[in-house]
Amino acid sequence: MVGPQAAVTYLLVDGENIDATLGGQVLEHRPNPEERPRWERLRQFAQETWGQPVRALFFLNATSGVLPTPFVRALLALNYRPIALTGSPGQKVVDIGIQRTLQAIVNRPGDVLLASHDGDFIPQIRNVLGDGRRVGLIGFPEFFNAGFTNLVDGGLELFDLEEDAHCFTSPLPRVRIISVDDFDPERFLA
Structure with a gap:
């Protein structure tokens, strides 16, 4: 097992899951380019949140044999x-890739921030928790797999892609539970 010293934050992005949740659950249509997350903001959030360098990995499904070259260049x-x-x-290739990566991180120093809502990662997230390692999940909390809430007491931190990381250029049409302490009526009167 690793010790409490973390040299890096591993940012793992399940792009397929984030896109599907954004389009299918939040927007209820295929996201237009201006409605998609600003990935540079997510990377910046990861760096600022835990104050260390970020190794950002973006997992893509290329089973069709077509590489989305413009998007890949933008990510690079x-x-x-x-x-x-x-x-x-x-075969859920993105899930398998992220699961294997999380398994490999168990024996390395570093913190983990996973961008996904997918419960397929619960066992691997459970395994990376502990030993002073910070582990977070980022996305739309109202759509996180319910199994992740069981890991919060074990140290899992939950972050909102819109509210915490500010990854969108305009407000999303979300209906979610808001703590009365965080409720700002001005946001709803405009």
Whole structure:
């Protein structure tokens, strides 16, 4: 196991899951380019939140055999390392890639910030918690798999992609539970 000294934050992005949740649950349509997250803001949030360098990995499903070259170039320019995975039909290649990466991180120093809502990662997140390591999940909390809430007492931190990381250029049409202490009526009167 690793000790409490973390040299880096591993930012793992499940782009497929974030995009599907944004389009299917939040917007209820395929996101337009201006409605998509600003990935440089997420990377900056990861660096500022835990005050250390970020190693950003962006997982892509390339099973179709087509690499989204313009998007890959944009990710590279933003200091992300795109990981384009392929596999058999029906294989959840992005999930498998992230699960394997989380398993590999267990024996390395560093903190983990996962951008996803997918409960398939609960066992691996449980395994990286502890030993002074900071572990976070970022996305739209109202759509996080309910199993993640069981890990909060073990140290999992939950972050909002819109409210905490400010990854969007305009407010999203979300309906979510708001603590009365955080309620700002001005946001709803405009």
